[in-house]
Amino acid sequence: MEFTNTTKVFTCIQCGKCTGGCPESGRTPLNVRLIVRKNQFGAQVKNSHLWYCTSCGTCTVRCPRDVKPSEVIFDMRSTLVESGDISTSIQKALENTFLQKNPWGRARSKRAEWAEKSGVAIKHISDTLEKRLLLSCCVHAYDPRCHVIPVNISKLLTYSGIEFGILGEEECCCGNEIRRIGEKGLFEELREENISNFNRYDVREILTLSPHCMNTLKKEYNLPKLKVYHYTQLLWDMIREGVVKIGKDYKKRVAYHDPCFLGKQNGIFEEPRYILKSIEGLELLEFSRSRENSLCCEGGGGRMFYEVEVQYERNAKIRVEEAYELGVQTIVVSCPFCLMTLEEQAVEKGIEVKDISEILVEVLE
Amino acid sequence: MSYGLIVADVRKGTFDERNLDLIGFCNILEVDAYILLPKGDYDVDLSYFKRVIRLNMEEADFLNPLNIGAIVEKTIEKFGRPSIIIFSSSSSGMEMASYLAGYFNVPIITDINGLSKEEKVFFKSCYSEKVYAHLRLKNEGFSVLTIRSGSFKQHANKKCEVTETEEMDPPTLSEKRSFLGYVEEEKQEIDITKANFLISIGRGVGKKEEIAGYEELATLLKATLSASRPVIDKQWLPKERQVGTSGKTVKPKVYLAMGISGAFQHIAGMKDSECIIAVNKDPEAPIFQYAHYGIIGDMHKVRDKLKELLKGL
Amino acid sequence: MKTGIFICHCGHNIKHTVDVKELSEYFKEIPNVYVATDYAFVCSEPGQEIIKESIEKFELDRVIIASCTPSLHGELFKDLLKKSGLNPFLLRRVSIREHCSWTGDDLKKNTEKAKKLILAGLFSVVHNLPFEEKVVEVDKSALVIGGGISGLSAACFLSKMGIRVYLIEKEKELGGHVKRLNNVWPYEKTGKEIVESLVSELVKADNVQIYTGARLELLEGYFGNYNVKITADGEREMNFKVGGVIVATGFEPFDPYLKPELGYGRDRRIVTTLEIEEKLNEVVLPEKPRVAILHCVGSRDETLGKSYCSRICCINALKVARMIKEGYENAYIECFYMDVRAHPKGGEEFYEETQVKGVFFTRGNVAEVVPLSRCVLIRGEDTLLGEVFEKEFDLVVLSIGMSSQSENKRLSQLLKVSLDKDGFFMEAHIKLRPFDTAVKGIFIAGCCSGPKDVEESINHGKASALKLFGMLNKGYAYVEPFVADVTEKRCSGCRMCESVCVANAIKYDARKRVVKVEEAQCMGCGLCNATCPSSAVTLLGYSDMILMDEISGLLARL
Amino acid sequence: MEKGFEIKDDVNIVGFTCSYCAFKASEMAGSLRLKYPEGVKVIQVPCSSRVDPAFVIKAIFEGADGVFVAGCHPGDCHFIKGNYFTRRRIYALKEMFEAFSMKGRLKLFWISAAEARKFVEKVTEMYNHLKEGKK
C-alpha cells in the first residue's frame, strides 16, 4: 500500500529516539523511524508492520522534532481502513463499534449491567444535581472481570456522599482506540454522539475509569470547559481530604504499573503512588522501567483486536517476570487494558494483578 | 386421500438419517407418506412409506433443483396432488424446496422444528434461535415445507402394512445446470473458522509435551485443534489456531473447550458456537456460564479416557 | 509645492512587469509635479545626477523616488538630497519593486498598482517636514551585565580603551561557567586560568567597578545617558549613570530532569558533562569502565521548546571521552549522536583523533536509560543498522546543552530588548548587526544571544565592546527626529498617552496641565498618537495627515 | 458603487504593517518573488499600535474592501508591548465591524520579519475570502 504523508514527517531527522523507546520495535518487524522515513517519500510500507503499534505514545512524547510518529502510523492505518484492506478481527471490532458502540459487539442495552452488581443505587446522570458523570470504558462495561472497577468506584463514591450519575445504555465508546486504529470517520461519529450526550444532560465533569477514555476526552474532544479526570486522581483527593479513611493494613509487596495513557501520555504518575503509599503495611516497589519509561502492556492501539504475525515474548510476560524477581505479590494497575493483559500472564507465576480500587476497597475502615 | 410427498434426502448413495424427521412429520400430521427416490441402492426401510416412487434417474440429476418441478408435475399427473411436499433442511433440500415453491408459485415454510397439530400451525426459529414464529398456511393447494433435522425423528415409528413401489421415468432433464463432481478436499492449511468440530485447549494444558496428546485426540475424533492465547503465546501451537478477539472468531457445531477458564476475550471469539462443551477442574470457571455441557475434572484425564474409549471402539 | 518623481526601471526588475513609461507620462499630468521621469538605474551615478539636476533646475521642494524598498539605499539618497541642498526628510521613497513588480505578473495590473503607490507617496509627502537631526552628549561609561567570560572580555576591552566600566555579576564570584571547566578546548588551559587572568586585569584597573551578588533593578534613559539602579550583595542599592550597556548574561546548563526517560537523578552513575568534568576523579569506575556518552541532551528538541543546536556539546562530549580515555586506557567508550557537529576550527580534526583513540560512535538518539543494580542499561536504535539495541554501561554521561538564562525575561523588560522564542536576546539583525540590539546603545555579548563556545564568547564580548566603544568615543549622538510631539493647545491633560507610553517619555506638567514629550526618551512607536482622544499628540514623520493621505492615495480611483 | 451585490473583479485591501516585522516580511516576500494579488497594498507604520481606528474606518469609507493590521507576534514587540494595545484596539474595532455585518473585512495578523510566506498566505486568504463574499 502506498501512503500519502502528513506535513510534519518532513522535519524528521531520523534520530531513532522513537524506535529505541518503542515497546515493539526491535522485537517485531516494526521500526517506527523507518516507517516515518518511508512515509517521507511515500515509499512502500508493509501493511502488517503498521499494526504492531500499541499507540503507547512513547515516540510522540519523546520525538525531538515533534513529528508525532504514532500519528503518522495512525494516518497510514487510516489509508488502509479507507481502502478496506484490514484484518477481519479489526474489521469486526470496527463494525461492532459502529453497530453497538462497543468493539465487542455486545448489546448496548447491557452496557450498565455492572451496576446491578454494585449493590448501591446508581442514578442516571439526568437525575443528579452535580452532573458528575462516571464514564466506563467498553472493557469495564462488558468484561465480567473488569466490572469490579466501576462497582468499587461507585461504592466508594456513594459511601462518601459524592454524587455521580451514569449514562446507562446511552453510554458509547469514546473512540480513543478507534481513532488509533485509523477509522477517523467512526471516531468523529462517536465523538459527536458522546458530545451530544454530554450536552443533553449538561454534564459538567467526567470521572473516567480508563486512561484511554480520559486521554481522548481531554485531548481529542476539544471540550475545554469540561473537567475530565481519572479516578485515581479523585481517589487520592478523597484520601487526602479524609473523605475516605484507610483503616486496615495491606501487608504485601506491591508494584505499580504505569499505564501509558495515564502516565507518559498524560503525566499522572504520583496520585496512584500516593494512594498506595498511604496504605499501612504495603511495601511499594518500583519496576526498573517505571513512570516515563514504563513498559507498555500491549493492550492499546487496536492490539486487543489484532493478533500480530510474529510470535515474540509479550511485554506483559516480561513485566510479570520482573515482578516475580522483585518478589512482588501484587501488581497494581489503573487501566482495564493493563489489568487484562497482565493478569493473563501473572496467573501462572502466582502473582495477583489488581486494580487500585480493589486494594482500596479491601483496606477501608 | 391426499398425501405428503417426501423428496428423499440422499447423497453419494446414502439415505440420510434426516429422512426420518420427514417421515415422523407425516406421521404426526397423519398423512400418507410418499417418497421420491432416484436410482441407486439405498439402505432404507421402505415400509415407512405408503408409496415409493423410484425415478429412473441418477442421484445427481435428482438433486438438481432445475428438475424437481417437472418431476413433481409428473408425480401429480400420476398420483394426484399431494397436500404437502417436504424436504429436509439440508443444503440440497433447501435448494430444491425454494426452487420448487417458485416453480409452482406456492407458499413455502422452511426449517420447521415443531408444530401444533390441532391448529395446523408450524413453528420455525427466527433470529438465530431467539424466537419461534408460529405460522399457518392459508392456501388451498399444496405447499412446500422443509424440516429441521432432529425435530421429528422420534415419530418415525409407524410402518405401513402395504408399500406400493412404482417405477417412474424422469421428465426431460434440464441442461442449464449440471453436476461436475465432488470436490476432493485437498489437505489445505488448517482454517479453524471453517471447522465443524473444534477441540480447543487453554492454559490448563500446562506443558508443551502435553500438546501431542491433544493432537492425537483431535485426529481420533476428526476434530481440529485450536487454542486460547496463553498456549499460542508460548508458541506451543501456531498463531492461526488462536480463538479469541485478537485471534479468530469461530462458530463450529461443537466447541470442546479443555482447560480454558473463559477469559472475556476468548469467550467473545467462540460464544456463537452451536454446542459448547467445557472441561475444567474449576467449577467456578466462567466458561461454564457459556457452555451447554460441562465436565468438571482434569483435562488430561478426560483426554486419556476419551482416547482409550475411542481406540477401544 | 514643487515635486519631482523619479521612477527607476531597476534594469529589468521593475520594467518587465510595470509600464514605467506610462507611469512617468501619467504623473507628468498631475499639478505640482514639476518633473516625472523614468530611468534605468536611479541609484547609479548618472541616475543621481538626473535627480540633482532636477532639484536645482526646478527648485524642487519634495522628491519622490519610486524604486526598490526604502530600507535599501536609504543613506545614499538622503545624502544626495543634502548634497543638492534639500532637507533629506523631504524625500519620499516608494517601493514599486518589492511591493509591486515582483509580487505580480500582470503588467497592466502592476502598473495600476504602482500608480496608486506613487500617488500615495505624492499625497503624503506634502506633509513631510524639514527636520533637523538632534545631537546629544554621551557619558563615556558602560554597564556590563554578567561576569562570565564574555562579560569579562568586554569589560577588559572597554577599560583598556578608557571607558569607565560597571561590571555586575549575580553570583558571588566572577567567572561564570568557564571557571568550572578543567580543560578549555582548544587552548588546553583550565577555565580557571583564563578567568583569573582577566579578573586580575580588571581588579588592577582604576576605571572598573565590580559588583558581585548584584542585580539590575532599573535602567532608564537613552543612549549616552542611562540611569542605572542596582542592588549589590543582596541589599546595598547603587545608582549611577552610563552611556551604554553590554548584556552578557550567559546561559544556564540544560536541566536534565526535563528528560525523565534518561534517568538523571535516579542513579549516581548517570551524570552530566559538566559534572564529570568537575569531578572525574571522584567517580569510582571499574578498571575497564564502559561509558556511554549521550549527545544532544536538551538540544534540538522541539518538544522541550529547545529546537536549537547548543553547538558546544559535541566538542564537550568528545572532550569528556578523551578525558576518560586518558584516565582509563582500557575504557570502552561509546558516543550516541544524532549528528556530530564539531563546529569550531580544528573541531573536525579533534573528532577524528578521538575516533582514532578508540572511542566508538553510534548514530542514534538514546531512548531510555534504565539503572539496574549490575549496570546502567541504555536502549536505543542504531539508526544506521536499523537495529534496536540494549547495552550495559558503568557510567552514562549526558552531554547537556545550553538553555537561556532564566533571568533574561526580567532583564528584557528592563532593557526593552526582545527575546527570541528560546529566551535568548535578539540581535538587531542576525547577519548585519549581530552585536546590536534593537535598542540603540545596548549590545549583547556571548551566550545570552544563543549558544557559543568559549572562543566565540570571548570574541563576541570584545566585538560588542568595540562597537559600543566606537559609539561612546564620538562623545555625541544623533537622536531620531521621529518622536512624538504635543500640541499643547489641544492637550486636555487626560494623561492617557502617559499611561500607555512604554518608554516613559511622556511627562505630565502639573502646572500647565498638559503633557510633554522627553524627546530623547521617545522611541517613536506612535501609540500615544493613536491613543490621544483630542489629536494633540503627533508622531512626527508618521502624522495622522501623512497616513490619512497615504490611505487616500492607495484607494484613489484612477 | 454602487450596489452590494454587484460582482466586482478587483478587491482592495489596505494593510498597516509594522516596520519591525510585517513590513519586513512584505519586503522579503517581494525579494522571494512570492506572488499575491495586486489589490493588496501596504502602508508602513512604526508599530502596529500606531494604527488609529480612524485610519481603518477612513480606508473603508474610501472604498477599501478589507483592512488588515499586521504586527509582531505577541511578546515580540520592539516597543515591548505596543502590539498588546493593538490587539485590544482591533478586537474592539472588530466587534463594531461585526455589528455592521462586516466581519471578515478587518483582520489582525501576527507576522514576524521572517514570515514572508505567512504574509503572502494570510493576505491571499483574506483577498480570496473577500472576493468570494462579493459574489
Added chain:
Amino acid sequence: MNIVVFTKRVAAAQEEELKIVRDGEDLDISKLPFKVNDWDNYAVEEAVKTVEKFGGQVTAISLGDKESDEVLRRSIAMGAKEGLLIRKDDPIFDPAVRANVAFNFIKKHNIVFDAIFTGVQAEDDQFGVFGGYLAALLKIPFASMVIGIDEWKTDHVVVKRELEGGMSERVRIGIPCVLSIQTGINEPRYVSIMGIRKASQVERKVFDGSEYMENIRSSIELLRWSYPPKKEGAKLLSADIDSACRELLEILKEKGVYQ
C-alpha cells in the same frame, strides 16, 4: 458482466434479548441496532470482486423501508455502481411475496443482468428461500450455498456448493442465473464511515413497493411469536470421568460431528 445483488437490512439481534410483546403478536425490535444481512454482505463483496475481475457493474437492490437506503449506501461504498430501493414500509414476512415483488420489479423495469446474487438466507426470518424462488419465477437456473466461483464464462459459470459434513460439489450453471452466496466465500472488505459518506453522494433511486404488489397475496399467516424452551446453563455430565466421557461421545454423535 452485470450483477444484481439483493441486500436486506436486518435487526442485529445476536447480542440482544428479543422482546415478544402484545401477547405474542409482535416482536419489539425498535431498540435494536440495524445492519446489513451478513449473507448479503458476502454476496455484495463477491459481486464486486467478480466485476473487478471480469468487468461490468453491480446493481444493489433492497426491498424494505426507507432506512434500507443504508445498506444500499454500504453496497455502493463497497463498489456497487448504483442502488435501487423498492420501498415498502411494512415488513414483508413471506419470502414468496418478497420473491414475487422482486420478480415484478425486474420484469417491469426490464432489468438486464447476467447474474443475480443473494445471500443464502436473512438473519431475521431465516427462510433461505428468496433466491431459489425468484430464480424459478424468472425461469433461470439457480444454485444455493455457493462457496466459490471457479470459472466465469460468457454462457456459464462453475460454482462450488457447500454440502453437509465438510463436503462440497462443483456444478456448472448457465447464464443468466441466480446464485445464493454462502458466508465464507470471501472476506468482505471493510467499509469505512468516510467511504459510506462518500457513497451517499451517489443517487439511489427509490421505487414505490406497492406498485409491484398487485395480485400478490401471502398464504402464510404469522400467528404469534414464542420463546424457545429455556436454555439451562451448562448441563454437567457425570462426575465420574469414565461415564462422563461416554456421555460426551454420545453428544458428539448426536451433533453429527463424530460418527
